[in-house]
Amino acid sequence: MNWTNIPSLSALRAFEAAARLQNLSAAARELNVTHAAIAQHVRTLEHAFSESLLIRQGRGVAPTPAGQQLAARLKSGFEIIADAVQDLHDNTADRPLNITVTPGFATSWLMPRIGEFWAQHPQVQLNITPSTALIDLRRDGFDLAVRYGEGVWPKLTSELLTAAQYWAVAHPDLVAGRTVRSLHDLSDLPWLLDVHQLERHRIIEAEGLDLSTLQVTQLNTNDLALSAATAGLGVTVQPRPLVERDINTGQLVKLLALREGGLGYHMVTVPGRTPPALKIFMRWLREKAASW
CATH class of the missing domain: 3.40.190.10 (Periplasmic binding protein-like II)
Structure with missing residues (x-):
């Protein structure tokens, strides 16, 4: 479609409303603009077409023959647009x-x-x-x-x-009989970490533990780290939402709550x-x- 010769849609909407309502003020209220804005839009169209589109009639306006023809086509076109928009809304809702x-x-x-x-x-x-x-x-x-x-x-x-509320967790059998007051009390155990979750590494180090001194198994996904922890293969650090269910069922135990990392x-x-x-x-x- 070539839009080069098509006036602005705002001007066309203003003219269609004025011709349909036969009143500039009523058109302004419908479109939530000023009376002057409607009048300016109509003048712009009349200049573009070199054709009178509205004439004064009593306290209102009436479309000229050319204005009647344009208004009828615009009304039909705007109704098609409104139907298309409503159909899309309906499809989206369903x-x-x-x-x-x-x-x-x-x-x-x-x-x-x-x-x-x-x-x-x-x-x-x-x-x-x-x-x-x-x-x-x-x-x-x-x-x-x-x-x-x-x-x-x-x-x-x-x-x-x-x-994010980070908890250090492990299988109950892995930490049976062990008193845990800090992560240092777990430093002799194997650790399980997701290789991509670098923020977990920072949180552990913020607790004063040097990861380079630990026996750490790096896994490709966090799901693998959790599965390995529930199998009793090591300690892991996880956000509370991800381990609360396993703690409630006894598959894991909460060892420590760690400082939040702003995540x-x-x-x-x-x-x-x-x-x-x-x-x-x-x-x-x-x-x-x-x-x-």
Whole structure:
């Protein structure tokens, strides 16, 4: 489509409203602009077309024959646009929400609770994709990401869901009979760390422990570190949300609460894109995080 010869849509909307309502003030109220703005838009169109489009009639205005023809076409065109926008809104409202979360958050925090959400909101369909990959919410069609970090993602909106509370944990058999007052009391045990989670390394070192002196097994994912810990193969440091369930079931024991590193799980969204179903889901996440 060649837009070169098409006047501004604002001017066309102003003229269509004035011709339909036959009153400049009424058109101004409908479009939430001033009377002068409507008049200026009409004059701009008349200059562009070298044609009179409205004439005064009593206290209002009336379209000329040329104005009637243009107004009828514009009314039809704007109705098509409005229908297309409404159809898209309807499709968006009906489609499932696409959510991406880290695998650890999905397994240890979200999935044990999601049944409650489904029971409370059966009308909201969710597609949940566990992933640690770098996701482009716009390109990949995701409505929400739950990601771990400091909360700064360029051109996206993030909201802290739950702050990072780090716990040192291990299988009960590994630490049976052991008194643990600091990480130094665990320095003779094997350690399990995700090679990519460098902030965990900093937190351990902030507790005064030198990692180079420990027996550390570096694993490619945090899920592997957790699995190895529940199998009794070593001590690991994890955010509280990821290990609370295993502690409650007795598969792990909490040894120490460590100092927070300014990190946490955040809800990440595209600015201005919050369909009603997403608002419902985010409100539920907040409630669950607050009560946890």
